[in-house]
Amino acid sequence: MDNAATSAPIGTGPSLFRQIAVRLAILTVVFAVLNIAIVVITYSRQPESLAQELLSLEASRLAASPDTADVHEGLPGSTHWQVRYLNQPMVHDPDHAMTHARAALVDWTQRERTSTGHRISGVRTIVQNGQQRWLFMQFEGEGLRPYVPVIWAEILQHAVLPLVPLSLLMLTFNIFAVRRVLDPLRQAEKEVDGLDPDNMAARLYEPIAPREVHTLVCAVNRALGRLEGAIAILRTFTANAAHELRTPLAIMQLGIDRLPESRDREELSRDNLYMTRLVGQMLDLAQADALMIDEAHTVDLADTARAVVTALAPKAFEQDRELRFEQAGDTVALGHDEAIFRVIRNLIDNALAHTSGGSPIEIVAGPGPQFSVRDYGKGISAADREHIFERFWRGDRCASDGAGLGLGIVKRLVEAHGGKIDVEDPPGGGTLFRIRLQSPS
Template sequence: MTSGPSLVRQISVRLVAAAVIVSLIEIIGVLFLYSADHPKLAEEWVNAQSERIHAALTSGDASQLAQLDVPYGAEDWTFLVHDSKRHPRFQQDAKNAATFDPLPAPIDHDWTRIARDDSPIVLYGSRHLPNDAWLTIGVTGKSLPLFAPVFMREAYAHVIVPVAPVTILLLALNVFIVRRMLAPLSQAASEVDALDPSRMETRLSVPSTPREVRALVLAMNRALDRLAQAMQTLESFTADAAHEMRTPLSILKLRVEALEPGPAKNALREDVAAMTRLVNQMLDLAQADTLDAQLTQAVDLPTLARDVIERMLPVAVARGCDIELKNEGGGSIKGHAEALSRVLTNLIDNAIAHSPKNHSIDVVVGPGPRLIVRDRGPGFSRESAEHLFRRFWRGASPGRAGAGLGLAIAQSILSRHGATITADNAVDGGAVFTIQWIQESLS
């Protein structure tokens, strides 16, 4: 599932869109005001063409004046340039001379006049150029295309140039402020992602501002308090229930043993053994959640494996199997010896349950902080691999029926020891469970 854009980005995009809309409104407002003021537009148009003609006049190439194109939007035009002594220097004739009145001689001041205000418009103007020359110009054309460059020039000079830098600065400041204000929310999200179910005492850092984020974080912390309390109640109930069931099961086991031999007794014995195993696993699971403060013992892995194998060997022999220990340089780690013993016991017990008779189970220690348990059974399917460590999940196997808690308990205990457990199928058959500690060996 892909995540959407961040809140900072969404706010920033909306701020930019708002700034663009405001700028467009300002530009439209300028265009609207100028569109109704033809004298002002005519004056600005004559100014723009005066600059254009003056640039060609001072280029040093007299032919530049003759090569000037008709202005954008104009249908026809004519202009006359006088030198500083008011003598004609250059004249651009119109294509249709009848359109324009004769251009007058320059006078001592600039002027602009609209001879016809309907479409097409006809206007005249005169300007004193910087090189002391004089320009008189006439043009005709439809008002909208003729004045379009003036509109753009005015929008650029009165909207874009003065407003754009301020708008960009305000947008940058707004984005910076939004990012700073939402930083506590991003920090809270990171802390939520880092929450570990095995560390239920962890709480989110409470920011001083903004008030809304602070209220959200406080509410999440209260929710975590309630969740931790519920988990603690559930764990206590599981442990208490399992502990209370041990005595009735022991009594039931004694009564079953007192029965006459036969198929019914054997079936009851297997049922009681399965219930006893389930109760013990429930106790292991409840105790696995309280190991965090007890992981201080130096545990020698070869010694641990040897002790567990000695306890499990009679069970393996009764099933017609053998257990072989291979020490490849296993080291010591810091943890809880009894809990790790339960993990290895569960793995070997599973291997015994799934191994055929007259086959060996390998327990490999090392190199370094690593344990491997390998059987010669049928292994597991690719579909089963995704569920092996799920609580109460049991695969379809010919081995002894269980509650589906052994591997879940092992993973829970190992995660608190900073170790991982993985399951694979051996190339020549059988399942391989590998325990690897992330911490370095103590030896």
């Protein structure tokens, strides 16, 4: 119950963002490869257009560098390379070979097979220094080697250029989309961490979208419902069982009291009282677990403490003990009268059971919404302090007749009030339990 604050372990598996990013990257690469393959295959099947592109590419390269020296360098992989500027545009006319044309439309490409490979020739219009010129190019080559630059240019243009921005866009989108889509999951995670076995009515908020998260959260909520039912059965069973035991215990007690006086009767009566006390404490605990305090419950701690002292003083006097009460200032607190009565009663019972020698027990209410119960016993060791509020824990095991539930009831009731218990070492020895409650709003 106290471990609710421990943080959830960070998962060791990859995050959803990374998983999607990796898949997107793989997809992009596959897409790029496919794209490249398609480009290569398409162009290798269409040598004509490949030749056309090659000449256009070379022409634009030459146009960019006005240095005529470059003109004669030629294409890598070409065996014969010829390039020159024309004064007049030439028109390619397959029927009449090359003729001087009168039109401005001049760009043409021709591809021929030679004995060793192919010859490509053609004319391109280029603009150099604002002047229109005509460039005649011709080269011979073998295989695909001369086409490498053009294929590369094509790949760049059709595969890489569109894919880079697309990939970046997808990656960015991935960041936002994943964050956005997972928000409801993160929300649900926070709510699950906040679940408390003491408040089993709490459910997770069910987001409408995404549907996957919605289904998961709904499934968790259904599981919580079943859990709540199981806990309720457990709690009501304890309460009902303890409740049902009260009448038989009463019958037994009255039956024992009717027996002729004897040592056996005394022992039976004592045993029965012990069982009565145990059953009562189990019921008290079950009721404490179910207690809900609302703003309307206010209690005057001094009045309640006086009532407890009034009820327990005769028992204390029987044991030659003394209860002392003192009120220090205003003592109104947010709280349930009967619940606070039980807190004080259990603390006094605990002090009576664990101290002896006629020492008094002091109860102080106030100032403000707090009270304390102090005894002059031998105190509680640091090691024991961790355990005193545990259910069924008894420091001395057999010395007391309690079941070890008293302080557990105290703790649960104070928690239900949003209060705090401190165990202090007061000057002069003994133990002081200080309970701080909330002020009524």
